[in-house]
Amino acid sequence: MGNGTRLGRVRGLGSSHHGSAHWIQQRLTALANILLVTWFVVSMFRLPLGDHAAVLRWASNPTVALALILMVANVFWHLRLGLQVMIEDYVHGEATKILSLVLLNFYAIGGAAYGIFAIIRIALAPAAGLAPGGM
Amino acid sequence: MAGNQPSARPRSPHLQVYKWTPAMAVSIFHRVSGDGLAIVGGLMFLWWLGALAAGPDAYAAFLACVWHDPSPEIGTFHQITNILGKVVLIGLTWAFFQHLFSGLRHFVLDTGAGYELKTNKLWSSLVFIGSITATAAVWLYAFAEALNG
Numbered sequence: 001m002g003n004g005t006r007l008g009r010v011r012g013l014g015s016s017h018h019g020s021a022h023w024i025q026q027r028l029t030a031l032a033n034i035l036l037v038t039w040f041v042v043s044m045f046r047l048p049l050g051d052h053a054a055v056l057r058w059a060s061n062p063t064v065a066l067a068l069i070l071m072v073a074n075v076f077w078h079l080r081l082g083l084q085v086m087i088e089d090y091v092h093g094e095a096t097k098i099l100s101l102v103l104l105n106f107y108a109i110g111g112a113a114y115g116i117f118a119i120i121r122i123a124l125a126p127a128a129g130l131a132p133g134g135m
Numbered sequence: 136m137a138g139n140q141p142s143a144r145p146r147s148p149h150l151q152v153y154k155w156t157p158a159m160a161v162s163i164f165h166r167v168s169g170d171g172l173a174i175v176g177g178l179m180f181l182w183w184l185g186a187l188a189a190g191p192d193a194y195a196a197f198l199a200c201v202w203h204d205p206s207p208e209i210g211t212f213h214q215i216t217n218i219l220g221k222v223v224l225i226g227l228t229w230a231f232f233q234h235l236f237s238g239l240r241h242f243v244l245d246t247g248a249g250y251e252l253k254t255n256k257l258w259s260s261l262v263f264i265g266s267i268t269a270t271a272a273v274w275l276y277a278f279a280e281a282l283n284g
Contacts, residue, residue: 052195
């Protein structure tokens with residue numbers, strides 16, 4: 001543990017020795033979200049969303065697919081951290097709190113897996129010689 | 136565990152006893168908008184992405200529910216969800232800008248700056264003005280594009 005910067009003085013503290021990790025990860029994912037989600041929202045307003053073929057062509061571009069996967073991972077990690085704090089603050093009663101946190105983890109990990117798999121299907125279906133929806 | 140028993144100790148007062156200020160409102164709405172994006176936004180996004188991956192028919196079914204059902208005999212259910220879908224999407228757009236601008240404010244506060252009363256009040260108010268303006272701007276753009284074909 002350093003004693004120079006403020007960050008250095010708190011690193012490794014807390015009952016489980018990672019008291020500041022949650023806080024730092026929330027900021028790190030927030031920073032990445034500024035780029036990734038802003039790009040996504042701008043794309044949504046610029047794409048012809050009613051045209052399935054056009055949206056699919058956009059999403060199957062390797063760079064776009066990679067950015068979408070990064071966004072899903074980052075967004076679901078960020079929302080897991082945020083909703084965890086919300087549950088800890090507002091859900092009292094030990095049993096409901098634990099149940100809420102379990103459901104949150106199922107949602108965050110399951111949602112991210114579902115999203116990433118959907119992007120992989122979109123990106124790789126042409127390479128596998130499949131029509132959209134095949135695979 | 137102590138969690139479930141009602142305690143005789145004094146309880147911390149909650150929202151209703153405080154006078155609302157911009158700084159308090161922006162903090163509460165940071166959580167509200169974050170919740171909305173996390174749950175409603177997350178599920179809408181996964182629904183859209185799953186429909187996109189599943190093919191043209193599934194995508195058309197998604198659009199008919201959330202945006203516009205082109206069938207001449209549109210059912211009551213889709214009449215309601217077509218309106219609800221637009222309300223939710225505009226709401227999510229606002230929540231995105233609110234959470235983004237409010238989050239940027241938090242980055243500034245994290246450096247230890249911006250806590251002076253007047254400065255804090257100014258930037259808290261600007262977060263609300265910014266999020267409402269940005270939401271109005273992008274949706275006016277979207278509806279104008281739709282009208283022009």
